[in-house]
Amino acid sequence: MDWFSRSDAENFALNVAFLKQYVKPLGSDHSLPLVFSHVPKTAGTSFESYLASQYKMSESLHINAPDLNRLPEIINIKKNCPRLICGHHPMHGMLYQLIPAEPLYHITLLRDPIDRVLSYYNYVCGKTDHPMHTSAMSLGFEDFLSQAPSPELHNGQTRRFAGQLHHTDNNQIDLLETATNVLNDCFSAVFTTGALNAAITTLHNDLGFENKPLPKANQSLKRIQRSDLSTNQIASITEHNQADIALFKRFS
Numbered sequence: 161m162d163w164f165s166r167s168d169a170e171n172f173a174l175n176v177a178f179l180k181q182y183v184k185p186l187g188s189d190h191s192l193p194l195v196f197s198h199v200p201k202t203a204g205t206s207f208e209s210y211l212a213s214q215y216k217m218s219e220s221l222h223i224n225a226p227d228l229n230r231l232p233e234i235i236n237i238k239k240n241c242p243r244l245i246c247g248h249h250p251m252h253g254m255l256y257q258l259i260p261a262e263p264l265y266h267i268t269l270l271r272d273p274i275d276r277v278l279s280y281y282n283y284v285c286g287k288t289d290h291p292m293h294t295s296a297m298s299l300g301f302e303d304f305l306s307q308a309p310s311p312e313l314h315n316g317q318t319r320r321f322a323g324q325l326h327h328t329d330n331n332q333i334d335l336l337e338t339a340t341n342v343l344n345d346c347f348s349a350v351f352t353t354g355a356l357n358a359a360i361t362t363l364h365n366d367l368g369f370e371n372k373p374l375p376k377a378n379q380s381l382k383r384i385q386r387s388d389l390s391t392n393q394i395a396s397i398t399e400h401n402q403a404d405i406a407l408f409k410r411f412s
């Protein structure tokens with residue numbers, strides 16, 4: 161029985177068990193591979209660029225879950241297993257069943273949910289070839305958020321780490337507790353977008369990475385800024401992202 165034939169819940173359980181066994185706290189062993197689980201619209205592309213600058217190109221692999229699902233053999237395309245793997249990978253994803261059963265570092269970024277949802281909307285509006293671009297432009301911000309054509313708009317961070325990104329069988333309290341446990345048990349470190357300098361300092365102190373400014377990448381055109389949001393719009397984001405708000409507070 162392989163990843164494709166199992167349910168998301170089954171793959172999630174397998175992946176969590178794997179990560180609990182092999183993920184290590186950040187420390188002095190610089191030889192361990194590093195996996196960066198990139199949550200969309202958390203400044204993760206800039207953070208990826210920084211991480212990649214600490215490795216040789218031959219040691220790094222950037223791939224997102226849909227591409228890995230189509231080409232799982234790419235994980236072994238290089239002579240040795242990559243020392244750095246970055247990309248969008250949900251907790252039930254295939255990646256965790258392809259990497260070697262050996263100790264590793266596993267990190268991620270969380271972002272203030274209001275800023276993240278706004279960034280996601282601005283990104284879709286500014287990317288004309290995005291499949292949701294037309295609906296975002298025609299619906300406007302509030303209707304786009306309400307209709308949620310993407311799971312990222314309603315507790316996307318919590319659902320991702322609870323293994324229920326594309327559907328949810330649990331209420332927000334259960335989602336929050338599952339995601340919290342996963343972040344505590346399956347990650348070496350959980351950083352936040354608003355404290356990236358502190359993240360770089362931690363990586364410098366613990367892994368010997370360079371302590372240098374973060375490069376800017378994939379920044380969305382600010383069609384709407386946070387200061388432009390009305391009280392009702394902020395309330396709407398808050399209503400749909402209660403679990404994400406609570407999760408972010410726990411790790412900030």
